[in-house]
Amino acid sequence: MKKLLLFAENCFVVIGLTFFMGGLTPGASADGVDTGLVPEIIVTMIRYFIWFVSALLLLLNGKRTLITMRRDWILWILTFLVLFSFAWSDFPEWTLLGNREIAQMTCFGLYIATRFSLREQVKLYAVTFGIGAIASAAFAIAMPSVGLDIDHVGAWRGLYGHKNVFGSMMVMTFLAFFALPVERPLDRWIKRIGIGGAAALILLSTSRTALVLAFTLLALMWFYRNYRWQGKRSIVLGSLGVLVGGAVTVGILTNWVALLTALGRDPTLTGRTYIWKVSLNYLLERPLFGFGRSSFWAPDSPYPRAISTYLSQSFRAPHAHNGFIEIALDVGLVGLALFLICYVSGFLKALMRAYGSKHPEHIWSLGFLTFLALNNMTESYMLRLANVYWVLFIATLLTVKQRMPIFEDEPELPLLTRSYRELPQVGKVREQV
Template identity: 35%
Template sequence: MNPTLNFIEKWFTVFSLVFLTGILRWSSLFVSPDAKAVSTDEYNPFDSINSLFQYTIYAVSLLLLLARGKSSFRTAKGQLLIWFLPLMAVVSFLWSDFPDDSLRKGIATIQTSYFGLYFASRFRLKQQLQILAWVFGIVAVLSLIFCLLFRGSAIETGANAGAFRGPFTQKNLLARIAVLGLIVFLINALGFPRRRAVLWIGFGINLLLILITTSKTALLLLLMVLVLLPFYKALRWKATITVPIAIMVIVISGSIATLILTNWESSLTAIGRDPSLSGRTGLWEAAIEKIVERPWLGYGYQGFWRDGGGAASIWLSEGYKPPHAHNGFINIPLDLGLIGLFIFLAILTVSYVRAIGYLRSGKTVLELWPIYYVTFFFMYNYSENTIIEQNSIFWALLVSVALSTKQHNRIQPMQPKV
């Protein structure tokens, strides 16, 4: 392949993934630093620029997929389950309370998904990790500079006073990005000894961002990353029941700890009252009651948490307007019903099993990426909504990981160096 075209395509991919993190909206400049303040739709001048980026990125990636039609199709059918959820998001306009909105955002989810397909079909997992190191390095440095230059916007007030949110609307969004960046830099640092010094600096910057967000969930995930490392490496041993059982115990314990920390953090201010009256348990209970009202198909993709939607009674009882259920496993039934939740759990299960197979088939640290990403995706959905979002790096990477591990077992296409 032409080296110039290869260079351009690589940096197109880097820019596209940076865009999908959401950092280029610089949202904290236009959103109140108090998460529970009355929200107003402030004009964001960067939205029109980001819309142009969005249309360009998806148009170019679609053209690149069509240009490599056979390879793209071969990769796309590697896990057909992964396509069911975005397709369901699109057709949910048929039962949505806001059909136009559900259709528009559902189409954007399809576009996000086929960008993940492009990433999987164009680059091997080793190359994906190298690209992701650039992406999360750029995002981390920009976030740190933003925190230094715009402290008034970068630091939260109210319930989370003093926590850094950087250029994002809320501290947990920055923490989520930083945790994923930390995983990427850890695996790269262990897998590429010649670049270890620079990669450990990237690891350190992301660790610093996690600490200044004061996110307990992010710290727990950091601990999980370190604890699971030797156990995931041990999956390459000869068949033994001990390692899978140990991993299961760690993940389940971590899940329980995430739930406790998520609610305990906000319940400390409720001393003397029933802890269930503060934190997220009340929000979850109210959301589950709404799921019972429309259990199978939900309220339509992103049709619940908006003015005039089913969330009105929840907002009234909570006293502020949470944008989602703060739990992906509760939020997806609101959007796509229990059918959508079942499809997602099936996708996650298949992806995890294949990630184990991919890890066992390799000999380097780099093969840890798929299983680490699926674990990250599963764990973070206990406190945030990370399952299926349009223009989201998290969903695009799940599509990429799901398709890349299957592709590895069947074909190793010729790819240029990154």
């Protein structure tokens, strides 16, 4: 009976993650307006089922939930600020309606962090993203009208609304399989197939952003897997990496236009720079707390129309095309500062774990947080709509900030299923705060 319940719980997580990925609505538009092949009533039922079950499980495990929540109070201040932003929104009903998505993502992300260890999370992520990759390939081959992006000839979009979203999901698939722990000989083959398949699908998406992200994450993870916790050698290599990275960054910034032109990209990043400029100018009108979540881009808002004058009168910008600017527009510089505090503190924790642990799953946190920041430079993949990125951010942040002992040769540690006194005293213990 216990195994059956555990299996059901794992299935629930896979379904929930797939929903927030957009994998349960093949053929849907990228903005979420068109639900594609699945009737809207079914999508709504799934949405509230996931919200209800995750909230119920959190309540049934109230003590665990509170322990998990206490790991990052800043995150909950930010969440409260977002949920309460309808109070100063120009369109309070629109903001309040959309804030259900924040509550749903927060509940589900908190549930994952409370219930599963990092190793268990990575396994579930690999299963979920793997299913999404296989289903996407099947739709692209068997149902091209759904699986191919009609606006970009030859580009695959799979289950998702746009080729860039598909590319982004495949980068996370690549990352999940790279961080997948190997417990059996078969796991090694599964890992290789998953990495290779994700790489192939990234190419088929024709998303240059996804390709650059994949190469960046591969270089980062390769470095930490091969040179972590090797004393002076790691320090020297890390210093060289900083110098090389700094030189490359300066070169890119100096030759920005030439590099983008060589890559076949518009120097304005398809009008994104105009959107950023105008959005930041309007942000100066309400710098502290912003306009309220999604209010800036509401259907009756005048701001998207003002942005259209710089691009095309027929084009209405749906979002800022930058996750950090999007947060600032939603909850101001105060909200952005709270997010950056959460992010930087979580990134440093992830860096310590990736550097000090021999277990591959600890690379996931560092890789995902790096991916989240880079991916949000040209897209809005955080607080906008219901999405898997915010779910994984909450789960990763609360997991990586867990106060737990790390052993030099420890087995996988349970998250909250046993007290710290019951943990096996294996090897030398270092307390990581």
